[in-house]
Amino acid sequence: MEGLAIKILGAVITTIVAFAVGMTYGGITRKLTARVQNRVGPTIFQNFIDLLKLQSKKTNIYHGVMGHFAPMWIITAAITVLMFIPVLHPGTAWYNSWFPNLSFHGDLIFLLYMMVFGSLGMALGAGQTGNPNSAIGVTRGLSQMVGFEIPFVLALVALMVQYQTTSIQDIMTVQRESGVWMMFSNPFSFLAALFASLGMFRYSPFDIVGAPAELASGPVSEFGGKYLGTMMSGGSIFAFIKLTLYVDLFLGGAYSIPELLIKTFALYMIPVFYGWVNPRYRTEQAIRYFWGWPTALGVIGLLIAIF
Amino acid sequence: MNTLALILLILFSGAIVAFLSEKVSKFLPSLIAFISITAAGILFYTSPADVFNFKLSMAGLNFTLKIDEFSRLFVHMIIGLSWLASMYAVGYMQNKERQGTFFFNMLLSIGGMLGIVAARDLVSFFVFWEIMTWSSFLIVVWTGADFRRTGIWYMVFSAMGAYAMLMAIMMIYSDIHTFNIDEIIAAIAEQRLPHLVEASVLLLFGFSVKAALMPLHVWAPNAYTQAPAAYTAIFSGVLSKMGIFGMALVLLSMLKFANPADFSLVYINGFIGQILAWLGAITAAIATLYALIQTDAKKLLAYSSVAQLGYITIGIAIGTPLSVMASLFLAVLHALFKGTLFLAMGAVERQAGTTDMTKISGLIRRMPWTFFVTLVSIISLAGVPPLAGFVGKWMLYEALITNGNVFMVVVVFFSSTAAFLYSYRILFGIFLGQEEDDTAHVKEAPLSMILPMVVMALLLIALGTYPGLLFDPIAQGMTVLGFENVTWQMTVLSNVWGNTVNLMYISTTIGVAFVAALLFLTLKGRKGSRNVGTKDISTSGEIPLEHENLTYQLDFFKPFERAASPLYRRKMTKIYDDLSNGLDALFDFTRKIYTGNGQTYALYVVIFLVALLIYVQNTL
């Protein structure tokens, strides 16, 4: 019973950490972007403020059952994935006490699919609102996903084949034991995954889903108040999840929260930087982009992993 | 009376009675079909396992029918899905013409399928196979639309497959003079079958047609679309699995017994398996791509079925315990979710008059139950946890990765990611989006149609957490195929590398998180929330005008289509069209021999006479 209580506590802590980190990173990005664009920009904590505002607003509009479910769907997916991801290295003190979660009970393929779960809910909710822009946003997002999934899967398969496991812990353990990060043992796969991450984070030039200029934020355009707030929270957790996953898989994982923060932040800046210097792609350009060099790199990485 | 024979007799005589009873009442055939299938089901489930054994000696041939553990798995599928579909059909077919024909063929094809899985000799296998084929053909053309493209193509491809099988059967016969599968397996083990490789390839060709494998799939989308939904569920759900059954029979049951010492045979076996698996993967990818550009929901599902059959084929073709298990699991699952989906589309068709997604949308409020079952099935189809589809997908991926088929994994992954696109397409196209005025009158389907779908949807949910319920019969069936001691757990999946996924934890986590979020969102600020219609939206911050078109249904994935345009360029149907046109021209040219001039015919006679004389006198 005590174990269960600790687990629940750990889960809550994990969620809070992930949420906070994701929100903060978002704030930092906004600030940095503003500075680069020669603006003052909001504070780093603007996201928290936004969230507070949204949650305290009265929600007037009810768009039907799917519109109601969509935010829950996202947050559920975010929390579930988070539970199955090793935030820190297994075996470390921090890990054992606070972040054990359920990460022994899932593996990479499960995570891949579980991450889609949230998007699906979002898509359904967006669909029911009847806003054509939302639907367009969803179709773009799905199309783009097919685009970046190929290099990403190539990288992951290379990883799994190279280490003969599909479990994230095992991959981390192998990296720790050998002392060589995946990033260095198979740089091609890493690069492929990195390129895929550009699409995954949906920053410019891959921000075709939201596309503030033409779709008015796309899927989320009809949501407001508690719904939008919940979605934002879920999105932040997902940002943390993605970063943690990359760190776990390619950067050898982290032994402590600071290490995790450094690694994730470094990783996070790559799409952000990339976005600063690139205007938005059209959907087919984005897909073609992912099916170009990233895929080639992924294939090379996979070949290296096999032989 | 033998129980197995009795079951078949019930189905076949039920078919005839149903056909004749149309004269009495329009309603009667559907009822008779339902009753016969129920009777067959009751008979099957109340009899002990060892009575399904039937031998008949007729016309100088010995026919053996036997339901072993492997067949039993398929019998579950056939009887279960047919029962639900026939229950559904009672409501679905109401007030339609020519119900007698429909139910006649439906029962006949169900009987044919049972015969196929029970057959232990190749002749009865072929007989039942053909009965199944033509009865399903008659249902496919039942609506009569586009007979040439749908009916003739289906029949031609089926015939190609069936005749390839017949050729193989004859090759085997010429070697060992028996049709009995057990004796054939014994002969393979003793290397008394020189034509083994050719025969297996031909058999696999035949089964690939039914399993709609890549170059032979062109009949499937049209056929699945044209058949009435109540039957398409069976058609796509179990009838296509007969191809899988046959493949399993050849690859796992027959070829496996080839002497390992014979290197070339083993090599060929692996080679055949690899080719087949790659064909399955390519089928999955291409069919998915075609599925997502469809505008008709049934056609979309039809392509989707082809893609799913591709996955199933991969598993069988790879032939490791996990992959076979994945494949069989997916096969059952496909029957469940694709059955549900086709039934749901049938309900939509019946209530709204069409399944063309450009014509209807926003049915979620009108047909909530149908939406629910569709959603559950789509989530299963997409393989998203925590529903059952994930289990099958997971096992398939793990099987492929652990077996080293890494590039195949990527192709499969690509196709199942692209499957999200059409999954969303079908949900959005029919149930979500703008509510149209001309669908305002639509009502939910009657209970007798909803019930079967809900049953299957609940099964899908249950299997998502407790796949072991299905692993049990699968593992038993695999024993027959030679995979003894397949380990499985009720809620935990594991691969050969020792990695596990605990479905119980997943479901629990999701459930807890979901309930928490639900409570939070539902309870918070409930007051004052206003239920608005789909017109009440802001597009780019503006309130849309009354006449403004807010429906987004055409060219749904146009950007993707543009991006993937090289993959769409070559259409298989075009190739077959060219082929058939070429053959047509050749035929037309050939028949010009018959010039119509009697004198020319006389000249032929004399030329032939002289030629034969010269030939005979100079050579014999």
Added chain:
Amino acid sequence: MCSFDYQTIMSISIYGSSVVLMLLGLYAVLVKKNLIKIVIGLSIVDSGLHLLFVAVGYLHNGTAPIFSPEAVDKVNQMVDPVPQALVLTAIVIGFATTAVALSLVIRLYKHHKTARIDQIKSLKW
């Protein structure tokens, strides 16, 4: 070179003429366009064949197979009676065929207003 005795000459002339008749008839059937000529050709073929029938039954210095009071003992010189009986049947059948053929020609001519076989091909392919 074989000697031109009576037997050879008879052989060549009888067999030869029957073969030539058959071939001529066939030639007419295969080349002539007129329906009547084709029917005539068929008759000529038949004639050649009937001649051959009679010819193969022939015996050197044979007599007819009829037991007239003065020839009762000539049984050993009688020619083979069987082909003669057969040819009787064959002739009658040939006649029947020709009659039917002519009637068909009449009808064809009535409808097509022509008797050229290459213009009567409304049934083809």
Added chain:
Amino acid sequence: MSITPVHYIAVPLAAAFLIPILSKFHKETARIIPGLVFSYFLVISFVLMRQVSNTGIISETIAGWRAPWGINLVFGYFSGFFATLMSVIGFLTWLYSYRFKLVDSKPAMSYYILLMMLVTGSIGIVITGDIFNMFVFLEIVAISAFSLTSFYPGRDGAEAAFKYLLIASFSSFLILLAVLLLYTQTGTLNIAELSTKVHLIPQSLKLTILVMFVVGLGIESELFPLNGWAPDAYSQAPAPVGAVFAGVVVKGGIYATMRVMFTMFDINEMGQILLILGLITTIIAEVAAIKQTQVKRMLAYSSIGQMGVVMMAIGIGTEDAVFAALFMMFNHAIIKGLLFFSTGFLLHNSLTKTIAEMKGVAKKFPVLSFMFALGSFAIVGLPPFSGFWSKLYFLMAAADAKLFSMIALVLAVSIVEIVYYFRVVGVMYYHQPDESLPTKQPGLNAYFVMGFLAALIIGVGVYPDLITNFLHAAAYELTHKTEYVQTVLTQFVR
């Protein structure tokens, strides 16, 4: 007076000679007497088949002369199979066309007489034990067939009949020549005695004779370059006559071929050639059939194709293959009969008899369309209809002979067959009728006939043992000719 095989010939001949007189007094006699004769055929067949199963092959002498001296009739399983089949088809055809409205009594009289003699002649071919007599019966069949082909007034019937006549003349010429040459070498015309004496013939001459038989009988059995007449004749003859052509006349030709090739000679001498000819015939006929626009013409080509397969089975020449050939012929007779019978009413008032005119007929004639569809299913060899078994047995025989490429080709053309039959079925069922042709509903007699054939097709399909034992006996008898020869040659005089 016990029933003997000669009743097959004597009774219908007497009837045929009687009809012109009797029909002067009562017109209906021209219809009824052939019916009585056909019914009597059934009785004869039944009695004789029982007798054969009890005592073996029956050999009957004519005019009291023992086998080589006189003409004899032989009735064993093999001949009996054909005779029974022909009797049944003849009877059904008569019953079917019983209510055919004919202009007035005279052509009606001709029709029934010719129909009766067509069947009688074919049965004569089958039961005779004398090669020249067989020729005479072939001519009886031919003359009746010419007249029936051109039975409908109009130009096309005459054209078809003339082509038929032209080609059939070649057939009779060649057969006659071959018989003459055989006679000169062996001094006999009796098939049984010939079979003991053919070894006396010099090889080169024997081959020439064989070639003449192959070509002459090939014309009758519709082998490829010799079958130009067949589609025209089938398509122009009245529909029931088409059924008789397919079910009776061709069978006579095939029977003659089998008798000559198996009993008189050895099948191995010409087997290969027949095999290849059969294959080519099948391929070309099916290929031509798929492009037809007229239903009956299509059925005709289909018949030719089937006969090609039968010829292949004969060419293989083993007992199993002969069994398959007989089974196939049985199926072909009943199924083609059903198809011709149903088309007869479906296109009753149509002038051009094209497939397009059958649009949507299923709405107006559900039973007839069902029969046609059933026939289509059966003839392409789908189980559980009888056509499947014969195909299976043929393939088994071919597989035994290791003729895989041939199996492949036959199966490939089967697909073509499926296409064109199913296309017609599709037109019948799944097209909207564009105009309402004033068509005629069949009477009870036609329904009975078609129902009987359909029941036979399904019955044999579900339970092939109804007929297989019998066919096995027939195949055994043909491939083991000793019994035949001995029965004929050693029979007690009178």
Added chain:
Amino acid sequence: MKRFLVIFLMLALGFYLIQALHFVPFGANRMGAPADKKTVAAFYLNETVPQTAVANVVTAIVVNYRGFDTLGEVTVLFLATTGLASILYKRRDEEETERVSKPSSTILQTGAKVLFPLVVILGVYVFVHGHLTPGGGFQGGAIIATGFLLMLIAYQKYHLSHSMLTWVESLAGILFVSIGLWGLITGGTFLENSWFPKGTLNSLISGGAIPIIYIAVGFKVAAELTGVLDILLSTKDDKSASNIQQ
């Protein structure tokens, strides 16, 4: 082109025919001595007189030994007339058509008048003596038919009674078949000759039923050939052809 092909074919066919006939030496005895009865022909030559008391062996073969063929042959003729009637059938309204031949000269008409009875009598003689002398039913019938042909050509208005022809040919046919069936009924075989007194060789009444059959055949053939000629001659290219229903 086609002509040359045909000529080539004819030459090739001729070659093979001659090659085949090479094995059939002209005039050689292939039947063996009649007394040996090794071949059918020898048997016939040897046994005809003792068994049937018919002088003309060919007649014996045609009518008795191979009588069945003759029955078939008669049937063929019968079918030809029946077929002709149906092929060239005219509806009632067009029945009164004239004969196609042109009006003939007086010489022909007078000659025909004189010759006709003589020709018929000759024909009757030929078939009545069929079992004694060369000739027989077919030959006699054919001769009689030529007599009618003469009349038909000479006189345009010469009308044959079709009813009469039908009666003659049917009765003759029935006679033939019933003689055959009588043998069967009396316990023998079809067309059996033994129940009728044989008579003495070379007399008019000899050979049992053979002359009777041959006379029947003669009548039948005469009637049938005449019928055929009449039908063929009385058909002309009428205008109604175009509107005959197809």
